[in-house]
Amino acid sequence: MTSQIPWPSATSALALGFGCLLLPALLGVSAAFAAAQSIERGTIVDPVVCASDASQTYALYLPSTYSADRKWSLVLAFHPAARGRQMVETYRAAAERYGYIVAASNNSRNGPYAVSAAAARAMGNDVERRFAIDARRVYLTGFSGGARFSTGIALGSTDIAGVIASSAGFPDSLPRDSVKFPIFATAGTEDFNYIEMRLLDRKLSSPHYLAVFHGGHALPPVDVALEAIEWMELQAMRSGRRSRDEAVLRELLEKRRAKVAAVGEVVAAVHERTALVADFTGLVDVSAEAATLDQLSGRSDVKKALKHDRDADEAETRMLREMFGFEAQLPDDNRRSEALMHLRERLSRLSKAATADVETPERDQARRILFALTFGATQRTEDPHYLALLQQYRLRP
Numbered sequence: 001m002t003s004q005i006p007w008p009s010a011t012s013a014l015a016l017g018f019g020c021l022l023l024p025a026l027l028g029v030s031a032a033f034a035a036a037q038s039i040e041r042g043t044i045v046d047p048v049v050c051a052s053d054a055s056q057t058y059a060l061y062l063p064s065t066y067s068a069d070r071k072w073s074l075v076l077a078f079h080p081a082a083r084g085r086q087m088v089e090t091y092r093a094a095a096e097r098y099g100y101i102v103a104a105s106n107n108s109r110n111g112p113y114a115v116s117a118a119a120a121r122a123m124g125n126d127v128e129r130r131f132a133i134d135a136r137r138v139y140l141t142g143f144s145g146g147a148r149f150s151t152g153i154a155l156g157s158t159d160i161a162g163v164i165a166s167s168a169g170f171p172d173s174l175p176r177d178s179v180k181f182p183i184f185a186t187a188g189t190e191d192f193n194y195i196e197m198r199l200l201d202r203k204l205s206s207p208h209y210l211a212v213f214h215g216g217h218a219l220p221p222v223d224v225a226l227e228a229i230e231w232m233e234l235q236a237m238r239s240g241r242r243s244r245d246e247a248v249l250r251e252l253l254e255k256r257r258a259k260v261a262a263v264g265e266v267v268a269a270v271h272e273r274t275a276l277v278a279d280f281t282g283l284v285d286v287s288a289e290a291a292t293l294d295q296l297s298g299r300s301d302v303k304k305a306l307k308h309d310r311d312a313d314e315a316e317t318r319m320l321r322e323m324f325g326f327e328a329q330l331p332d333d334n335r336r337s338e339a340l341m342h343l344r345e346r347l348s349r350l351s352k353a354a355t356a357d358v359e360t361p362e363r364d365q366a367r368r369i370l371f372a373l374t375f376g377a378t379q380r381t382e383d384p385h386y387l388a389l390l391q392q393y394r395l396r397p
Contacts, residue, residue: 039130041066044092046085047106051129056122059084061092061102062131071134075164075229076124077104078116078146087141090219094229100139103127110145120153136241137161139232143219144168144193154181161241164228167193167217169200178206182235184228188215189364190397192372195316202313207235209275216371216397230255234279244283253284260289266302267309316365319346323373330383344389347373351393370395 039045042064047057066072075095077087084104095102107119127133140150141164152171154160162182169185170176173196183204187197189212201210209231211224220228230252236242237249256276263269273293280286296302323346329339353366374390381387 042096044085044088046088048103048126050122050126052125053122055107056119056126057084057106058123058126059088059104059106060127061088061095063096063099063101065099066101066131068132071132071137073098073100073137073139073161074127074131074133075100075102075139075141076120076127077102078108078120078140078142078149079104080110080143080145082106082109086219087143087146090222090225091141091229093222094226097226098229098233100229101127101131101133108146108149113149116146116149120149135159137236139164141228142166142168144217148173151183155179157181161239162232162235164225164232165197166220167191167197169193169196175200175203177203179204180206182207182232184208184231185210186220186224186228187212188218189213190216190367190371192217192368192375194368195313195320198313199317202310207238207278209279210271216367217375231279234283237283249280249284253280253286256280257289266296266305270296270302270306312361312365316369319369320372323369324380327381327386330381330386336383340383340385340389343386347389347393354395367395371397 039048039060039062041062044059044061046059048060050056050058063072075091077084077091079087082105084106087104088102091100091102094100103123105116105119105123107122108116136159138160139162140153140160142148142150143166145168147163147165147168148171150163151165151169154163155170158180160181162184164184164186166186167188175196183200183206185197185200185208187194187210191197194212197210201208211220211227213221213224215221219225233242233248234252237244256272256279260269260272260276263272270293273289273296277286277290277293281290323343326339326343329335332339347370350366350370353362354370356363370393374394377387377390
């Protein structure tokens with residue numbers, strides 16, 4: 001049996017930055033054997049054991065209204081530490097409301113690519129053989145390294161319906177001009193990958209949306225996960241993957257209009273209005289919103305604010321590059337003392353800003369940079385004095 005889920009064909013590892021080929025199809029197993037484990041509807045079932053490989057398991061949410069009489073949308077989820085249940089818990093409410101099956105591997109994790117590839121293959125084939133899946137409505141989501149894994153699969157596929165990428169972007173961390181699948185990205189205000197997600201948002205011209213929430217390097221809150229699924233519903237209507245639903249369109253448009261109206265900060269207001277116009281054009285009349293956006297974008301104070309916002313992102317990017325550049329000089333005896341001096345001085349300044357009593361964009365930026373420097377530091381350097389400095393200035397998430 002050949003899988004009907006749109007797994008990518010064998011693709012060069014070089015193109016995606018991976019160490020092996022992507023997900024070749026496996027031979028099937030009988031549907032009767034796959035269905036041997038009883039699956040309860042309307043609750044999280046964990047673990048579900050893959051019929052083809054008992055060492056592979058996943059957490060699952062099957063909507064309470066599930067019936068094999070029709071095809072269902074599917075979200076396949078990947079956590080960097082093999083915590084499938086956390087992924088399912090995040091999307092459970094959205095899945096119930098919009099009729100999605102959610103399956104999240106308990107085996108995929110950061111590390112050798114082959115481990116996650118085997119987990120994805122086993123889980124995807126198992127879900128397909130158990131349930132009635134709409135092969136045109138298969139979505140991928142992941143957190144951190146799981147997000148990179150998800151976008152990697154989608155880059156090598158011809159028919160993934162969309163990717164929800166949380167706290168990380170593409171496998172090589174580099175933004176793209178466009179991709180052939182919609183991306184809903186999420187990041188916390190203190191996420192050490194925040195600037196990567198901002199750059200992804202700025203560069204992509206194909207359908208995408210960036211949702212920023214208050215927090216760190218974490219899965220999105222449940223309300224943001226719901227927003228992600230709703231956004232994918234819009235994209236499915238735009239692409240013809242699902243039929244037009246006037247009631248859903250009206251509900252989602254009013255919800256987005258309310259979100260725009262609640263935004264006070266001018267840069268965020270422009271972002272939300274731009275997204276609303278892009279998402280609903282061709283589905284409903286948003287000419288009034290488009291006209292308001294044109295008027296807002298033409299104001300000198302708004303142009304100044306947008307430029308300041310871009311400049312802040314560029315400054316943060318430069319600072320990270322400089323800090324990592326100084327780290328790279330530490331093994332050089334001729335440059336170590338000066339590099340360590342610069343690192344100590346900047347860490348001190350960042351710590352002062354990061355521990356300020358009042359929350360400001362500058363405080364968030366300092367916290368992001370400190371989290372970025374301390375995350376994985378022992379993999380980048382063995383310098384004991386620098387590692388001691390990082391420990392001294394380490395923030396608690």
